[in-house]
Amino acid sequence: MADKLDWLGRHLVLIRHITVADAVSLEAYKVPPDLEDLFAGAGSAEEMAFKLAARGKHKNACELLAYIAHRRAAVWWGYRCVCSVNEELRLNPPEDIDYEKPPEPPPLPDYFNIEVPKPDPALAAAMDAALAGAQGDAALAAARADPAMKDYVAEGVERAFRAFEEANGVHPMALLKTLGERMKRDPYAISPDSPIFRMEKEMHEKLDPIRGQVIAEVKEAHAAVGIASPLIKNPKLEAHKQKLSGNALDAVYRWVAAPDGPNAQKCLDAGNACPDEPGGVLSLSAFWAFGNLAPQLDQVIPTPPGLAANGIDKVLLLCAVKRGGTRKILERYEHYFNLGLEVLTGSDNWEDSLAAVVPPHREASGPAPENVGAAGPPEPEEPPQNNGGYKRWKPPEPEPEA
Secondary structure, three states, X not given: OHHHOOOOOOOOOOEOOOEHHHHHHHHOOOOOHHHHHHHOOOOEHHHHHHHHHHOOOHHHHHHHHHHHEOHHHHHHHHHHHHHHHHHHHHHXXXXXXXXXXXXXXXXXXXXXXXXXXXXXXHHHHHHHHHHHHHHHHHHHHHHHOOHHHHHHHHHHHHHHHHHHHHHHOOOHHHHHHXXXXXXXXXXXXXXXXXXXXXXXXXXXXXXXXXXXXXXXXXXXXXXXXXOOEOOEOOHHHHHHHHHHHHHHHHHHXXXXXXXXXXXXXXXXXXXXXXXXXXXXXXXXXXXXXXXEOOOOOOOOOEXXXXXXXXXXXXXXXXXXXXXXXXXXXXXXXXXXXXXXXXXXOOXXXXXHHHOOOOOHHHOOOOOOOOOOEOOEOOOOOOOOOOEOOEOOOOOOOOOOOO
């Protein structure tokens, strides 16, 4: 966690730019507009990265590290991040999303969950008994009353009823009868002609065609570029995508072991085959980190400043937003920052990995790629090109015996 500050006391050694100003002028690093006040007067890029991390801004700290890191170390850092997210997805694969299925409505608050009262037979029987008793008492009282008084009361009640009817247009007894009939109806009944149902129907009539068109266009777009998506449940496409991504990581691993022209060209080819995956972008970043955009030519065409660093930054972004896994986005960026510190301080490098039989990205997914393992990096298929004076070292041939 950020509050542990495990990186205090460390010093970054595998970096190309010491100050923030150098990263801006030499590597085209752009200070985030919302952090200009924090960067004001900043000198050491290393101290600025730690300062960003201390404030919980690990994404910005990772971006700065990508622009100041030694390019070979930066590619290895990106490689470790891709391996990390792949391990997450192996432990907790993402769930399929069926966009053709209408989304579930959001849960209602507790105060909307009102239960309709259920009939209580015992209470109804008690009320019927009370009503029968009251009616019996009234009949007994009427039988004991003076007939003349009863006629007088009845005449007065009838006069009052007629006066009510003249004033309101309805006889009181007819009104009581109507109220009794209404009480027999469902008090919670909702009319199907309610305006809210009409509005819902009109909304679906407008949105359903648009939704169907969007789904159809997304399917066509995914099919056109060969992307397996939740909309196209095709195991063959998914397996093909994983194969291309594995090939890209193979190329990256070879380039880190031996950053020469042929391996850089292989990174370009493998990255172009899957530029939408973290492994593909990392493979392209390795090609850009080589520093020569035309390794097959004798003349060196320098890579534009910041291109490789920007690629590494996008690799981390693609890893961070992957669905599934065991970490959330912010937790992944914090983890990637710590991986970057391990690489740039020299505590994690490719030398130890080259001694393993299986490269890290193949440990959980299949056998080791050909010619990569304990025997070291593969030999290039063609002689190394003249890349700005750099030539791969080879041991001298033994002298023939006399």
